[in-house]
Amino acid sequence: MAKRHGKKYEEAFAKIDRSRLYTPEEAITLVKETSFTKFDATIEVHMRLGIDPRHADQNIRTTVALPHGTGKTVRVLVFAQGEAAQEATEAGADFVGSDDIVARIDKENFFDFDVAIATPDMMGKVGRIGRKLGPRGLMPNPKSGTVVQAQDLGRTIREIRSGRVEFRNDRTGILHVAVGKVSFDEQQIYANIATLMDAVKSVKPSSTKGTYLRSVTFTSTMGPGISVDPLSAQAMQLES
16 A cells, blocks of 8 residues: 655645756755754755675765754763763763763663764773664764774864764665754755765775766655755855
């Protein structure tokens, strides 16, 4: 049986021409117009890449600092001890600890945080709860910039709070990245997406063949997807 959508979704869907690919500017305007939720919906970019996720050297995992943030309040937990723990606390981390935090996660299933950061000396302890952190995408990892030296904790926490996001392809080679809120103005959304596109291009695996950016879709929470011309998306540039 075909999936049925509500009246508001159908009205939003009717505003989109499914036979064409929009420019990024047109799609940003449409994604704001077609958002019908009562809350401030998140805007997402979905990209199908010409990579083979079965090959480790073609998988993508990195971070990007969006100039206008995501509009989301990020709760940061830091595994650290001694002076590093003090540095994390002063930088505004929501939760800081060592054995106490590890035990709380292990025994109490404490996961009221969005990002976990650790200093290298803590990874032995953190590894013991990797089976719980990993499936939730919360395991600190050098590739995602969440295993950092003590002297870099403050900068890392501030970057994450101000809009640094991690992105990685799923098993089908697609990236799903939140780039802001519907309440953002169009220039802010454009700048965030242009910054993301630059980051995606910069980590193109050398072993990939053919078209790298195969399809691009902009959407909002619960809203319809808007197909974007991949060439136009790749050409997005920040204003100097």
